[in-house]
Amino acid sequence: MTRSASSANVAQPVDDSASSRPVSLHAIVTTVNVLAEQGIAAAEVLAGSGIPPERLLEPARLINHHQELTVFDTARRLSQDDALGLRLGHAMHTSNYGILGYTMLVSPTLRVALETAIRFPLLLASYFTLRLEVRDKEAWLIADDYRYRADLLSFNAEMCLSSMWTIARDCMGVRWSPKAVHMRFPQPAHAGLYPAIFGQGGRFAMTENALLFPAKWLDRPQPLADAVSFHMALEQCQRQQEQWASSHGSALVARVLRLIQSDPVRFARLDELTATLHMSERTLRRKLAALGTSFQALLDQARHQQALHLLQETSLSISMIAERLGFAESASFRHAFARWTGKRPSDLRR
Structure with a gap:
């Protein structure tokens, strides 16, 4: 998989299916927090991504890589900081990776921790394929x-690479520096920041993007290692990755749900939804039927989820919630909510 230096700054063809892969909100929250330090509002950072600011309060919700990349691009433009990727990665600790981060932290060694991250690419949410090699006493x-x-x-x-080294430091419990940091792209204007981020300068126009460090560190016992916790957490990682992979398998369903959740009023209309998806109503109905669902079922699912959130997490009136969800009247919302849950909306506020 090593490439020549002549292709060092050339990406592989864009994979549309990869862009629809599910990802958690952790990196988005970090991005919003970092830009907030510059006085840039969350709504500005999230503009055009289909992620409303209030969704940041729902850490269990998933987005996709396309939405995340949109936010990264906007954040880079708003911050006017070409080193933003370095800074964001440096701010991403094990705690930002949920159950995967915890599993790495309680792993017996750094080798096992890194192999665990590589084993669960959906949970790691990297835009690269990672691999760990030992070459002449160097990892x-x-x-x-x-x-x-x-x-x-x-x-x-x-x-x-900056996030992976932050994670490695968290796991080892020491702030050691790698022997070298290799990047395939040409030296950037902000190369002088590398020692502050990695404790080591960068080497550019190399054949691989890589972190190099002594191989003996791989088998050093980790300070928070716990065998029982590790195996229990590993099972949770496996279940979570399977759930996320399953949701990715129905990419069309996931996209329809995301659109409806982003604007329940607009996308309650089938013609608006199909126009955005660039397909006919007949085609959409046929494709959803083949997946065992329908537009109305997905509309109900999205509205139900949003209703629960708004009723439990906000003080909006029932009529305002009905309006936000695209219902013409509060009575229609009450009937729908009773159909979904067997309860009245007001029951959730008692």
Whole structure:
């Protein structure tokens, strides 16, 4: 998978299916927080992504890589910071990776921790394929096979390696520096920031994106290692990855749900939805039927989820919630809610 230096800054063809893969909100929350320090509002950072600011309060919700890349691009433009990828990765600790981060933290060794991250790519949410190799007493953590937006290649490479080294430091419990940081792209203007991020300068126009460090560190016992916790957490990682993979398998269903959730009023209309999806109403109905569902079922599902959130997490009136969900009258919303749950909306506020 190693490539020549002549192709060092060339991404592989964009993979549309990869862009629809599910991902958690952790990196988006970090991005919003970092830009908030510059006085940039969350709504500005999220503009055009289909992610409303209030969704950041729902950490269990999933988005996709396309939405995440849209936010990264907007954040880079708003911040006017070419080193933003480095800074974001540096801010991404094990705690940002949910159950995967915890599993890595309680792994017996750094080797097992890194192999665990590689084993669960959906949970890691990297834009690269990672692999771990040992070459002449040096460990190489290599990030390769990028198939996303070419204009964000160097941004994502810097975020990937800086975040992986932050995680490695968390796992080892020490702030050691790698022996070398290799990047395939040419030296950027902000190369002087690398020592502050990695404790080591970068080497550019190399054949691989990689972190190099002593191989003996791989088998050093981790300070928070716990065998029972590790095996229990590993099982949870497996279940979560299977659930996320299953949702990705129905990409059309996931996209329809995301659109409806982003604007329940607009996308309650089938013609608006099909226009955005660039397909006819007949085609959409046929494809959804083949997946065992329908437009109305997905509309109900999205509205139901949004209704529960708005009733439990906001003080909006019933009539305002009905309006936000695209119901012409409060009575229609009450009837629908009773059909979904067997309860009245007001029952959730008692």
